[in-house]
Amino acid sequence: MARIDGRVPDGATEITTGQANRVWYIGGREPYVLKHYSDPARAANEAAALALLTHHDAPSPRLLHADVEGQPAWTAQSAVQAEPVPVEQLLDELADPLTAVHAIGGTHFGRLAGATCHHTWRDYLHDRLNLYTATAPDLATAAKAVRRDLARVHLNVEPRLLHHDLQPGHLVRTPEGLRLLLDWELAAFGDPLSDLARLAVRLRLFSPQPVLTHRPTPAARQRLDLYWRLHLLADAALATDHAVRAHALALTTGTHHMM
Known part of the structure; x- marks a missing residue:
């Protein structure tokens, strides 16, 4: 997997669904979903939730990387084909x-x-x-x-x-x-x-x-x-x-x- 740094790579497909955040699907050998947040507090909360869910192997995407203090705040989550x-x-x-x-x-x-x-x-x-x-x-x-x-x-x-x-x-x-x-x-x-x-x-x-x-x-x-x-x-x-x-x-x- 290429290094995930919160930036939108070439070839990313935006899958934003009308909410305040922007979301992209990044393909490749190990695809993932990149999410940019308009509200850093929501980024921090989702990152914490996904980290806990990942730890418990719960029925959710896995948290791959995150920077909740970035400009904008972002998370990278495992892509779900569903x-x-x-x-x-x-x-x-x-x-x-x-x-x-x-x-x-x-x-x-x-x-x-x-x-x-x-x-x-x-x-x-x-x-x-x-x-x-x-x-x-x-x-x-x-x-x-x-x-x-x-x-x-x-x-x-x-x-x-x-x-x-x-x-x-x-x-x-x-x-x-x-x-x-x-x-x-x-x-x-x-x-x-x-x-x-x-x-x-x-x-x-x-x-x-x-x-x-x-x-x-x-x-x-x-x-x-x-x-x-x-x-x-x-x-x-x-x-x-x-x-x-x-x-x-x-x-x-x-x-x-x-x-």
Whole structure:
């Protein structure tokens, strides 16, 4: 493999998909994917997540090289020859790779790198709510309702690795049948149910319950509903896609008293 230094070599094919980052496929005897980030914090977080996943031989690309302090920050990841899992098969095929990811423990709560580490999961969730209301003050009433329920829901969980951006296109299947999870910029340590709640929001479901493959305990159902409302607030406050934001706003205004 030629030396990887973060520069785009001749013959690279850009595969950027409309996001703020730029991504290239570099062919050759040992192909790889080069990713340039507009946000260094996201670069640091994805690099840390991929390093951890690579160490655990988890279902993800391998981290080859990275420079999160570069201009721009970048990572080089192993190329994945795979196709996205169809939406109608997503929940079934996601179970095994997600179980492997959630088996990886952490030492704190929140993003792996590039952001504040939290001693408790509750502190991290309050921090997210602070961000949403600072960005969108008109969501203060909805956020207050979520804070009220956050104060009374049992959150004594161990930190586990979360993908935290599950959606169609991020689970792929290789020709050999391996299923891998892509795009780890938003990875965090927390409660695995938060990953499922995020997926329910991304699938634009009107309840998070359909993403569960087993009958949950009442406590698990409470946590799942709470996280779903938090992720809806995130989209209502931060989403740049108008349709995504409108969907989240519509559901947010009707979920204040679900719990």
